[in-house]
Amino acid sequence: MSRLTIVANIKAKADKIDLVKSELLKLINTTRAEEGCVNYNLHQDNDNPAHFLFYENWQSRELWQTHMNNTHLQEYMSATKGAVEEFILNEMTEIED
Numbered sequence: 001m002s003r004l005t006i007v008a009n010i011k012a013k014a015d016k017i018d019l020v021k022s023e024l025l026k027l028i029n030t031t032r033a034e035e036g037c038v039n040y041n042l043h044q045d046n047d048n049p050a051h052f053l054f055y056e057n058w059q060s061r062e063l064w065q066t067h068m069n070n071t072h073l074q075e076y077m078s079a080t081k082g083a084v085e086e087f088i089l090n091e092m093t094e095i096e097d
Contacts, residue, residue, distance in 0.1 A: 003038060004064050005092040006056040016083035017050050023079045024052055030072045031056075036063025050085070061091070 012020035024042055031040045038057035045051035058064040067073070 002093050004058045004061045005094055006054065006058065006064065007090045007092060008054040008056070009086070009088040010052040010054070010084055011086040012050045012052070012080075013083055013085050014050055016080075019083050020050075020052065020080055023076050024054075027072060027076055030070075031067060034063075034067050034070070036060060037067070 010020065010024065021044070028040060028042060031037055036059040038059060039055070041055045043053040043055065045053070056064075058067070
């Protein structure tokens with residue numbers, strides 16, 4: 001089975017950018033240590049600092065699902081409740097030549 005690519009777009013409310021960013025940063029080291037995590041990279045838009053993007057690759061969808069159910073994700077959701085304006089997640093598969 002092909003590895004799973006996740007592209008997660010997070011748009012913080014204008015007055016909550018710093019809060020959302022600090023909470024997203026907390027996820028990185030813990031997630032990178034998880035089984036199945038190939039890469040987990042956070043980006044911030046140069047023109048719109050409220051827009052964050054995670055680019056992730058996982059060995060399988062099952063291991064990504066385990067990640068999504070972990071405590072640190074639940075803690076992030078609690079800490080940023082009401083601070084995120086939009087969250088769009090895409091599950092993708094790389095097309096190889």
